[in-house]
Amino acid sequence: MTPLPKIGTARLAYETGHGSGTEADRGLARANSLTIRDCCKTYGAVTAVRDMSIDVAPGEFLTLLGPSGSGKTTLLMMIAGFVEPTAGDIFVNSRRITLLPPEKRNFGMVFQGYALFPHMTVAQNIAYPLKIRGTPKAEIAHKVNEALDLVRLRGMADRLPRQLSGGQQQRVAIARALVFSPDILLFDEPLGALDRKLRGEVQLELKRLHAELGATFIYVTHDQDEAMTMSDRVAIIDGGRLVQIGAPSELYERPNSRFAAAFLGRSAFIDGRLVARHGEEAEIAVGEARVRHRGPVPPLADGAVTLSLRPEKVRIGTEPPERGLNRARGTIESVAYLGATMEIAVATAEFGLLLVTAFSAQLGTEPATGTPVWLSWAPEATVCLPGETAA
Missing domain, CATH: 2.40.50.140 (Nucleic acid-binding proteins)
Structure with a gap:
């Protein structure tokens, strides 16, 4: 199994947006392009990602789909900055970010675990990344309310995480990732802890959010239904290689290999x-x-x-x-x-x-x-x- 990096405090900084600078008047998210060019990652004799090149358009919802151990999470960690590529480059628009630390990339990230502060209310959890960066109180209140409206949790601002369902907790985590105006949103199998019914509900919520925000989403999953339901395009990954990339209908109707045909449907x-x-x-x-x-x-x-x-x-x-x-x-x-x-x-x-x-x-x-x-x-x-x- 490919080893994953120790995220530690970098993960907290990433989830909260600490250390990233944004303008106050640009909304909750922006559409930016992402370019992955000839990226590789090796761990000794193990090659987790090999010769990966993907162009993500501004405002696109791209899903990285593959079985466990395929390299999709390692690729996402390279995009996030938690893993340094052995070779290759990563760009946001025309800006090279390959060696930029995670807290300087201004990406929002949602993990499978909600990682909410149990002693804080919903509103306080969402406000945290703004508070630690010294955002004025009036602006914090405005942005928190805006984020609550987006995820349809306005009436639950004063509740504690334990008073919410799993789906509602994940929506709080999404709101927290949005509130500091990220350039790109990254999702690492965020629905894995939810039951089938809740997964379906949150899938629809994410699709609605993407359409409303027009932001760039990059999503990792091994679930074919999730990929088909939400994505503009899907990148099928196996053995660290890009097998095929395209719209869900294109991949389903015109697979280019036995693996692609068997894995998607x-x-x-x-x-x-x-x-x-x-x-x-x-x-x-x-x-x-x-x-x-x-x-x-x-x-x-x-x-x-x-x-x-x-x-x-x-x-x-x-x-x-x-x-x-x-x-x-x-x-x-x-x-x-x-x-x-x-x-x-x-x-x-x-x-x-x-x-x-x-x-x-x-x-x-x-x-x-x-x-x-x-x-x-x-x-x-x-x-x-x-x-x-x-x-």
Whole structure:
């Protein structure tokens, strides 16, 4: 596991904004660009981040998404200033901040732990970063009220943290990160301590805040739903490398690798070989079977390809499908009832295990395991990836 730095007092300074200078009249946040150029971080023989380059536009909500140990948190710590890059540079607008200490970067940061002072009220917690910098009392009161309004906690200014729900405490932490007018807001898995319902509520709050402020947000998570729900763009990271970056819809509909397709949503993978092209359509041999694919085909060294097939694009029925569709006969292996939808795993002789997501209302009764079925999908339903070996 990649070691993380000891944050200590630097973290407190960062959370409160102590040491950063801001103008009083510029609002609670600003939109600034961030440039990460060829950044690497090594710990002895371990490379946590390698050759990372990302351009974040002013006012963008960018999420760094990846599994545990992928390097996303190390990258965020380099942006924050807690970790010094082994190589590369970081810029805010055109200003190089690579070696600037964290308290001089004027970034707001929200961690997974709320880190609220238990003996202080909500208003006092939010006011703290302004108070320790000597901000006039009248300005503190104005900015605290503005921050409370933004996170919809005005009526709770006099409560103590223990009197709040987890979601409300996290909103106080967000307000504290906003109140000193940060140039960029950083979020390190801030919803990890919340239950599923509260996570959904705070996700919507963050999205609303971003739209209202127009500020630059950089968010770290391993939760695909969070990334899809809130982000303008998502950077998928694995093994310290940038796998793919783009809008959520682009990554979901056009993944560039097996890892990207599997990590963002669910996919079945069909490995085969390109045998023919017919205009915009390609014919893929999978053993003795043939699959028609309509869409881009990447450059191939030996003809090997992988087709990614999303489960919601597969139809299931007991009758043979209409002509023009890809088809497979199979047997239902398992059914997961999820309320509005069912997830069905079907074992096929030609393509192995294929996944189907179907609306419960359309299926009626829950299908039984062992039931023989037909599966079908349109030629344009698949994404063609370079041939890869399954992990």
